[in-house]
Structures are given as structure tokens and as C-alpha cells.
Amino acid sequence: MMLQASKVRQLCPNYFSSGNIQMMMTSASKDVQVSVTPASCLHDESVQIRAEGLAPNQDVTLYCSMKDTRNVHYLSIAHYKADDSGQVDVNTMESLGGSYASLFPMGLIGTLHPAPSEYKFTRFFKRDVVNPNILELSVYDGHLTEEEVCAPECQKPLASTQHERHYMGPGVQRIPVRYGKVRGTLFLPAGEGPFPGVVDMFGTAGGLLEYRSAQLASRGIASLALAFFAYDDLPKSLEEFNISYFEEAVEFLLKHEKILKPNVGAVGVSKGGDLVLSLATHIPEVKAGVWINGCNANVQSAFNLRDSVFPGLEFDLGKVKIEDGVMDCFETVNNPADYPETIIPIEKADANFLFLVGNADRNWKSVMYCDQAIERLKKAGRNNYEVHRYDLGHLARPPYSPFCISSYHKLISGPILWGGVAKPHICAQEEAWETTLAFLFKNLTNMKGKL
Template structure:
């Protein structure tokens, strides 16, 4: 009798699973299917074909898929190849504390499945994928101007503090902060527009707001001072770099696919401001009617006269730039290369660049499905984020380990004392 064996059945989303199928006939062809329904009722599905070995078993750590959503040996492929049944949907966990994503794993007889036989389903199993470890605490933050959610690891602490920033979709996105707290960081998921009583649209980025958030984080008795880290993506990465430039509290900045050329959204701190006049319209629409925005600011090495580049050389902390070379939302690799060049030109070695061929814009924690395109509530057309399935999955797995290592290295008392 066929059986799906998964270990562990309950785990954090960044933990790998060991998936095996036993009780098959020797060399039997089967289809493995993973399915997940998100909190909005949207279905995500992956289907992959395998051939049992001579013992009637399939071990995903050693067996190569022979067709379907991917081919080859990919132990976690069933999860990172999940795709939405409703196109242009992004898998986004909202309640990160109280409930996991339930992933249903099914194995079907290959022949019977395609002949629509009611006996095609051979075995099923369900796994829980959590965004917060047991004991992680969520605290709503509404202090002064600052709005967000603070996630604290279990225990007395103190824990290294991190501010987590997302991009131009606005609102409050918490899944990465809760996962960071599960890995030992006091993580503040910070909203900065289109949330609660914050501005509905982003016209001006005032770094004093983010300074206030950093001070609130550092005042918490369970947060290890005197410095914090920032993890940021897209527009948030631009803000994260600006925070590192202006705020002495920021010791380590992770910047994922960020633009560092200025644009029509002003970045200001006290008496300094950075912005550019509108440039010629270069946002393009592909043949599917989806926007590709990566050419909007062009290449920073070629556009120095039209746009100011943020003075990254003024930052006292350390940078980890992460870019996907198939990012179709931000021209992120030239931006990160220009930032590294400016640091070198000023005699600084506080930057590291990780560039991933085939990765797209939305580089997220490991085993997250690739989102190639989705809707942004502030843009009338869907946005093309880019990325190729397998390279993007590999980039997510590698970069997450590097992010955690980078933050731990630079937010310990020994490393902070050297700044």
C-alpha cells in the first residue's frame, strides 16, 4: 500500500522536508502533487512526475523528477514550484502567529490519473509550514508616528534588533519579521505608507520616521543595543540604504534588489534631501500587458547627470547587497555594482554583493514559490517581477543563510564595538 512519509510534518517555512513515497510497484510511474490554499481562498498547485525505484520507493533527496513543473533532483521542488490557479496571485502569509500554511501532498497513479479514474489517488499527507516558532511574541506598535509589529523570540534576551522593510505595495507585511524572530532576532515589521493612519501614498520618505522606529526598537528591554540591522527589499531597500547613510544606529543593512538612484519620491533627513525631476517615460508593457519597470531609471553608470545616487560611502555600518539578474522590476545589479564602486572609490570595504543569475525581484525566504508577476494596488496594470524557477529557488535558499549569517556577525557586541 502506497504511503507518503514526510519529516518533519510541522516545521518553519525555511526548513527543508525529507519526502519519501513507499509501497509502490517497482518502476511505477506516479504523479506527486502539492497543493495549498491561502487565507484568501486562492489555490496554489504543483504537479511532478516520478518513477519508483526497483524497491517501489521514491526518495526526493535522490530521485529525479522526469517531468511536470520541473525535472531533476530537487528535494523541495514540490513547494517552491507551487503556482497560483488564479494567475497574477502572490502567495503572502498574513496571520503569521496563529496558523500555518497547510500543504497537502498527494501521490497519484500516472495512468489512472490521466484516464480520470476515481482510484488514481494512492496516498496523501499534510504538512504544516509555520512562519513563527513556538513562543514567538507579536506586539502591535503604535507609538508616536510609528506603526508596525514587533516580533520577539522566546526567552529573556536581549536579542539583536532588526527593522524589516518591504517595498511599493505598502501596508504591513510581517512574514519575514516573524521568521527572523524565529531565528533569534527582535524584528520590527515596519509600515511606512498605506497602513492605519500613515499616508495613503508615498510622496516623501522622511528618514526621521525610520529613526523614530529605530529608537523605539532600541528602547525595548529585550533588544540588544547599541545598534540595529535593516532587512529591506525594492523601495524598502532604497530606504534601508538611506537609513544606513543617515542613522548611526544602523550597523548592518541587507538590501535586496534596491534602486539607489533618486527619483520623484523625495528622500529627506533634517536639512538634506534627494530627489530627481521626472524622467522620460520608460516603463514598458510586455506582450501580455504586464509592466516591466526595470528600465524606468536606467543604468546608474549612464544616468549620473539625470539622477543623484545616494551617498552610500557616508554609511558607517555594513552592507549586504543581494540582486537577482532576472529582476524585471528594478535594474538592481547595476545599482548594487555602482554602490560597491562608490564604497571602493572612498576607500571603504564595508560592502558585499551577492548576484544571482536567474533570480527575479521577489527574493524571499527559502522554498517560497516564485512569483513572476502580480498586482500592485497602486499600479493599474500587473507588474512583472521576473525570475526563472530553479535558479530563483536556489538563490532564495543560499541568500537566506547569508542574510542570517551577516546579521549575526555584525549585530553582536564584539562586532558592534568595532564600528
């Protein structure tokens, strides 16, 4: 069963107790307080942020900051005017400026971005999912800029508090995987199981990313975060793929005593999206595929099947546009319709598909790729799919991950444009996450799951 947020706190009150997070009062006035409720929670949960004890109609700046595992400093600010009772409630009041404006309850967390002193094209990666993100929230007198808040001579905050956001819920297990050639990490939900299982994949950044798998497990879905290049003893570059590697990953999942038999799902974003389509098409045990801003063709690298090879859809780097030092690669991937030999024959899949499409994706033409995939299924008389279109950029992640419109990409050795606008992107991630969980539970357990 999926762990509801309220149930987690009921079963493990000490883990998410506000007593674990102590209020730090740093101002001369002990009457001012800033609070986050709950003080500690799972990363996909929303919170309520308040400042109290202020002067009526006082102008204040709310400041949120945290550091990632590389010690990069991220921050966000928002300008508010206290009400007649001297209170600011972020859930009901509009920001007057800063990192965002208007009513945006999770804006302080969702708009966290590199501080002025950091390289601005830095993308937040959570490598250490065992430990939570620790955020500090402060309230300052007046409407300050980011530079003013970060300056050494800046006034002390009127009040501060800390807030913890956990990727792994109580009882979730993290198990490094070296099974045959398979490299990754398995995340198991708390309890005896069995649990629905998925293979979780990312894109051309390579390596191993675990944060989505940790969050899936915290919601009752066992997830194998699967590396497929640039990790451990795997190939260092995207040269080619072999179906046998992914078959071995599925075999590993289904051999585990806590995985619900006889089928699994697959989740993937970007390059991981077309891998999802390939797994669902060519591996009979994969019955549910979540495609996130991917392609309908096999992109870049040859994909070796048992008795044939799918060539990779290539890039035309001459179509790269550069503006303000950022590469816009929207036009670079060739149109799959012009290279039908690269298109994945998803109409042959004995699986259900969920297509999560970012209308604001500026990295790939995800809208076009999805339309081509659906057209292919319709022509074959298939109705085994759902399509959900959102105002998302390319980097569609579980809720409240710091929004990133562009960042450095090591494959191209420069900053790349991902697309999206902060508020609609962050809000869309909430709905897309609920849709993903519901789809996986429905298709792997016939249960409906939601946050």
C-alpha cells in the first residue's frame, strides 16, 4: 500500500516531529517568529509558511536558502507586506516581488536558484537522498534584493527557522545494485510488500540519479534507479544500447521477493523516455510506461535487439542557436518522420503508456514527438495510452524541485536551454506527479494511488 503523508506522521511521529527542528530567534525582538508547517516532511509535500509578531503593514523580505551536496548555495526571496495584525501567511497573501510575484504558496521553495556568488547555470542535483535537504527560512525588515540579503554587512534577520525535506520516508530501504551487468540502486517502500516495481531512467547527463526512485518508494512503489552509461564500469559514453541490459534489470526486479509479480513498469525522462518505449515494446514483462518529454524514436545511439538493430536518430548541430551564452537545441534533433527506421514500433507493445508532455519544452520537440507516437497508436487501432499536456519545461521532476530554465550540460560542454516559466512549471509538476502515481498503481496493481 502507498504511504499517505498523514499516515507516515501518524505511524512515525518522532521522525517528522516539529520538535526535531528548533526555532532560531536571531533578532533583538523575541516576538517575531517565522514558521514552516510541517517543519519536516517528504519532498513532494507542500507546506505553510508564516511570519508573525511583525508591525502592522510592515514591509518584509522572506528569504529561503539551502546548499546542495556540492556546497553550492541556492536562494530565493519574496517581498510581503504584513496584514493589520502583523502577520504574513504565504498561503493566502501575494508576494509583491523578488523571486516571484502574486499568490504562490510554494514559491519560496520552488524558485530556489543559484545565489549571486554562484555560477548561474548550475542545476540542482540531489546525490545524497538518504539525508534531507535542509532549508533555512528567515524574515528581514524591508524589501531587500538578493545582493543585499547576501552581503556581509546585511542586518540580522528578525527571525529564522529550519525546514527539512526528505526524499526517503520512514522505513524506505536504499540498496546498491550490482547484478550481472546491471548497475543502479533499488529503493523499497516500508513494509513487507509485495510492491509494484518500476525501472527509473534519466537522460544524456548519464551517471546515476536516485531522487525520483527514492520518492516513488516513499509513495509505495519499488523503484530501480538504473544507470546506463557514465557510471561505475558501464560505458563512458552513449555509443550503443543492448536490450539484454534492460532485460537483466527487469529480471532483477522480478526475482526480488518484495516485488509484485508478474509485471513491472518503466519511467523515463528525455533520453529515458524513448528507452521506456523500447522496454515496453520489446520486453513482455514491462506493462506500464511513463514517458516524460521524450522522443518517439530511438535517439542518438543504436539500440541492439536480439536479431536486429535500431539506428539512432541523429542531431544536426548546425541548427543550434546561441543567445546570451545559452544553447537552444530545439531544432537540432532530426524529425523522426524523415527517418522511419529509427521510430519505435510501440503499436506492438502489450503495455499501457502515459505521455507527460511539456508544452514549454525548449530542449526537445516533445509535443511533436508525442503527437507522432499517438498517431501511430491510433492508426493501429490501439487505445492503450493517456496523454497529459502541461506548461512544463524539459526538466519535469517530482514536485518542488528547484526550477531550472537553463544549466550546464557536460555532454555539450556548455549551458543549454530547458524551457519553462517558474510558476506554471512548478504547479504543473504537482499534477503530473499525482498522475504518474495513479497511473502506475492502476496498471501495476489495479489500485488507485494519490498523494
